[in-house]
Amino acid sequence: MDAGLTEMRRPDRRPNSLKALQSIEFAKGQGKGEEMRDALYSAYWEEKRDVGEMVVLQEIAEAVGLEWLGLKLVLETNLYLDTIMEDFQDGLDNGFQGIPAFIIGDVKFTGAQPMEVFRQVADRAVSLLEKDPKAFEGIKRVL
Numbered sequence: 001m002d003a004g005l006t007e008m009r010r011p012d013r014r015p016n017s018l019k020a021l022q023s024i025e026f027a028k029g030q031g032k033g034e035e036m037r038d039a040l041y042s043a044y045w046e047e048k049r050d051v052g053e054m055v056v057l058q059e060i061a062e063a064v065g066l067e068w069l070g071l072k073l074v075l076e077t078n079l080y081l082d083t084i085m086e087d088f089q090d091g092l093d094n095g096f097q098g099i100p101a102f103i104i105g106d107v108k109f110t111g112a113q114p115m116e117v118f119r120q121v122a123d124r125a126v127s128l129l130e131k132d133p134k135a136f137e138g139i140k141r142v143l
Contacts, residue, residue, distance in 0.1 A: 015044070015052035017099075018084060023057055025080035026071050027064070035064040105129070105136055 020040050027036035039060045043049040049056050054075065061071050074080065091101050094108060101110045104118070105125025128135045 015050040017052060018081065019054070019057060019075050020044075020051040021084045021087075022075055022078065022080040023061060023071060025083055026074045027061075027066055030066055032064050032066060036061070036066065039064050103139070106139060 024033055024037050024040065027033045040051050043056065043060055044051050051057065051060070054072070057071070057075065058068050061068055091099070094101070094103065096108065096110055098110045100112070102108070102113075102118075104121040105128055107121045107124065109117070109121075125136075
């Protein structure tokens with residue numbers, strides 16, 4: 001796949017991803033947000049691991065070079081839970097029912113998509129902006 005996931009398989013059960021999402025927020029502050037996100041995707045989609053379990057999060061965090069004790073404290077205190085829930089509410093407000101969710105220009109979509117979909121939607125957004133630089137001013141964004 002274009003996202004680097006070569007053997008995508010849905011795990012037997014869907015884990016609670018709140019701790020995984022908080023782990024990404026922590027990793028962003030350490031300059032490793034993308035690495036943590038990619039490692040979590042791989043663990044979930046390719047290895048069918050439960051990314052809601054602390055032992056799994058510890059292994060992944062250490063593999064990407066994050067200090068576990070700091071992350072463990074963040075997860076035990078739910079330091080980023082408010083941020084995650086605000087993002088979740090923004091997603092609901094934008095009509096999303098799942099993750100990953102994307103807004104490119106005026107197009108909203110969810111789920112793993114081929115890179116060509118992203119290219120087509122991005123080209124459309126650029127074309128609309130060239131015609132009208134204020135084309136997307138009223139659209140709420142999920143950050």
